[in-house]
Amino acid sequence: MDEQEQEHFFRRAEYAKVDREKLCLPSASVSFSPFVEQNKYRLIELNEQLESALKNGEDVVIRGDPQDGVVVCTDTKTFDIKICTTSNELLVSSDLIIPRTKEGPTAATADLVLRVHDYMEPKEILPKLDKLQKLLPTFALSNDSEPKGISTAELLDRVQSSKFQLQEELNRLGAIDRDGWKVVTDMERVSYSICTAIDSESWSLAAIDESGMVQIINEFEQVWPEWAIQHTLKALSKSEKDGTYEICQKKLSIQVALFILKRNAEETNQSIVLEEFTEVWKTMLPSEVEPDVKDLFGFAYVSADKSRGKTVEVIHYLNPLNLPGDPLMLFNFLFSLKKQWTDAELQALTKRVTPPGKQASAIISKYCRQSKSATGVKLFTSKTPNNNNA
Amino acid sequence: TLLETRSIRVEELFLKREIIEFMVQFYVKSKEPFEKIPEWKVVEIQGELNLRDDKISETDDESKPNEGFGGKKFGDIHFDESGTPILVLGHHTMTGKITKVSPPFGVLASERNEKGEYSVEAIIREKIIFKTRPKPIITYVPTRLK
Numbered sequence: 001m002d003e004q005e006q007e008h009f010f011r012r013a014e015y016a017k018v019d020r021e022k023l024c025l026p027s028a029s030v031s032f033s034p035f036v037e038q039n040k041y042r043l044i045e046l047n048e049q050l051e052s053a054l055k056n057g058e059d060v061v062i063r064g065d066p067q068d069g070v071v072v073c074t075d076t077k078t079f080d081i082k083i084c085t086t087s088n089e090l091l092v093s094s095d096l097i098i099p100r101t102k103e104g105p106t107a108a109t110a111d112l113v114l115r116v117h118d119y120m121e122p123k124e125i126l127p128k129l130d131k132l133q134k135l136l137p138t139f140a141l142s143n144d145s146e147p148k149g150i151s152t153a154e155l156l157d158r159v160q161s162s163k164f165q166l167q168e169e170l171n172r173l174g175a176i177d178r179d180g181w182k183v184v185t186d187m188e189r190v191s192y193s194i195c196t197a198i199d200s201e202s203w204s205l206a207a208i209d210e211s212g213m214v215q216i217i218n219e220f221e222q223v224w225p226e227w228a229i230q231h232t233l234k235a236l237s238k239s240e241k242d243g244t245y246e247i248c249q250k251k252l253s254i255q256v257a258l259f260i261l262k263r264n265a266e267e268t269n270q271s272i273v274l275e276e277f278t279e280v281w282k283t284m285l286p287s288e289v290e291p292d293v294k295d296l297f298g299f300a301y302v303s304a305d306k307s308r309g310k311t312v313e314v315i316h317y318l319n320p321l322n323l324p325g326d327p328l329m330l331f332n333f334l335f336s337l338k339k340q341w342t343d344a345e346l347q348a349l350t351k352r353v354t355p356p357g358k359q360a361s362a363i364i365s366k367y368c369r370q371s372k373s374a375t376g377v378k379l380f381t382s383k384t385p386n387n388n389n390a
Numbered sequence: 391t392l393l394e395t396r397s398i399r400v401e402e403l404f405l406k407r408e409i410i411e412f413m414v415q416f417y418v419k420s421k422e423p424f425e426k427i428p429e430w431k432v433v434e435i436q437g438e439l440n441l442r443d444d445k446i447s448e449t450d451d452e453s454k455p456n457e458g459f460g461g462k463k464f465g466d467i468h469f470d471e472s473g474t475p476i477l478v479l480g481h482h483t484m485t486g487k488i489t490k491v492s493p494p495f496g497v498l499a500s501e502r503n504e505k506g507e508y509s510v511e512a513i514i515r516e517k518i519i520f521k522t523r524p525k526p527i528i529t530y531v532p533t534r535l536k
Contacts, residue, residue: 013468016478024469030433032459039500041511046496054496054510055424062416062508066401072418085393088519091433091464092497098431098488098516099469112433112464119495120398157415 001029006107024099028110033094036115043090043119044081049074050122063160072122076164077356079122090116124356127161129169130325135159136175138183138321141190141228149180172352173320176231183321188262190224190232191255192284193217198247199286205247208233253291254299256284261300261317271314274302297348303338327353331367335382341368343378391436403508417507418498427510430497432517433467433477467518475518486520 001009009029010020046054053060053074061073070081092114135158137147155166175183197216198205214229236252237245260280264272274293281291293302293315305314316337324330330353334341346368350360368380403416421427439459465479475486495514503509 009466012466012478016466016476016483018468018476018478018483019470022471024471024473027466027468029466030464032462032464034461037458037460042498042500043495043514044498045493046513047493050496051494054418054420057420057424060418062400062403062418063414064400066399068400069397070400070403081398082395083398084395086391087393087436088391089435089438091435092514093431093433094428094512096431096433096467098475098518100473102471110467113430114497115439115459117438120498121395 001107001109005029009107024102026097026099026105026108028096028108030093030096030110030112032115033111033113036112039114039116041092041114043092043114043116045119045121047079047122049077049124050079059163061156063156068160070120071125071128071160073127073160073162076162078125078127078160078162078165080125082121082123083118084121085118088117090114090119092116126325126353126355127159127165127169128325129159129161129166131159132166132169132173133321136173136181136183138185140186141184141224142186146178147182149178149182151180152177155181174235178227184228184231186262187228187232187235188255188258190228191236191252192259193223194229194232194236195252195256195284195286199284205249205252205286205288208237208245208247210243210245249289250292250295253281253285253289254295257281257291257296258299258317260284261315265317271303271305271316273305273308274313274315277315294344297345301337301341301345323349323352325353327363327367331382332384335384340373340379340381343380346380416502417505418510419505419507420510421512424510428512429516430512430514432491432495432514434517434519436521475520477520484520486518488516488518491515491517 009027013020013027044050050060050072052058058075059073062070063073064071072079072081091112093110094113095108096110097108132155135150135155137149139145139147152163152166156163159166161169170181173183174187175181194208194213194217197203197213198208201216203212210230210233213233214226217223217229218226232255233245233247234240236247236255238248239246257277260277261272264270278291278293285291293300296315299318299320300315301318302313302315304311318337322333324333327350330349334346334349343364346364347360350363354360354363364380367383369383371379371381373379400414465477468476468478470476473488475488477484477486491514496510497512497514499509499511
């Protein structure tokens, strides 16, 4: 601003009763930039995670089909974006100086480059992973040929999720990356072979040698490909060093249980009496392993069967690939299987659909009605009348 | 001052009507190393600015068509000895307050750059908010220099 303009500027200030002697400088003569109507920018609230990701040069990615709501992902978290409209007008200046002292140039010009009534607000959500179940090729080792898999990059192109959360879900589904991701639907058969070998050779669960295991399993013919045995050993173990695995008892017992449940489901299409199941289960496992039915909640559920003359407890297989990611749909599905669920069973199933910042218990309370059994056990039933009809 | 919150679809991000058929990933990158991007400011006004239909063009270049607010004078902002901001807008004077914007706003480009990325051009950590007298609408009166 030249001298003459400055004079006009301060005379205006005087008309407005602004005392030019008592100002922090510089003052600003503010105008709209020529392109202000072009909406060259959008405002987005940067929460801690987004700001830190940008600072560290980590990925911040917008993912979604054109019709999807905008989702922004960092490496580990997924955020839904909403537009917040304000009653106040927001004028953005690229060069307005807020003076802190009395020194400085007397007057400066400032440009307003944006004029808006809204901004984008991120809110952390659960990743949207339901699509994954349709995208992943599946095959049974015992039956089918191996299909081509789908790459992580391709998956991230299609699924609204952070990389880390996608990986977690792939792990939950038991997917394997062999020339792309795919799901082996009968990995428990390999686990069973491993379990049998451990039992027959009396090996210690703390130190299982991979090559020894392959040799025993495939001793007479190739029962399972080497990669499948290796993958299963990895999935079953707590740690591994130089081809020696420390097998986790809980994981092994779960896999053997799945073997029993799934074979039974295939062959008889009936559920198994819980007592019989537990007996067979214990027999199949190495003697030092103490199996616990509670570990199976998440892929199995127990119900009372009145059709066999007297009331017995039976156990059913629950396929993780069939479980909806939406809480309402999930509970509707569960209550279609049986009317009453225990807290322990629901906790195992609800963690997956619990939004960030909330507790599984709160979600359960939201969708279920609580009651007590005759023995004082907490039970949950559906809030929807339809689901409560026998 | 929050009026409403609504969802935004991916296709609404595009300023010009682009036809995108399949799912895409758009990277959001800071324009320069994040510590170096400029800090901008927000001036927040209660109500709404309206451009008064003026027969006299106030822009310097009279051959340019009236582009709404583009190029027009807004007002003067002074800061008194305690640092309180004073806005002189035509014949109105308003005092305001300097506040922190927390969490900060990122200023995101509306259009993707040549790499196909949305660039974070600046960050806003401070704003000046001016509250009007009870009048909810301010009529903007461009000031003519005498």
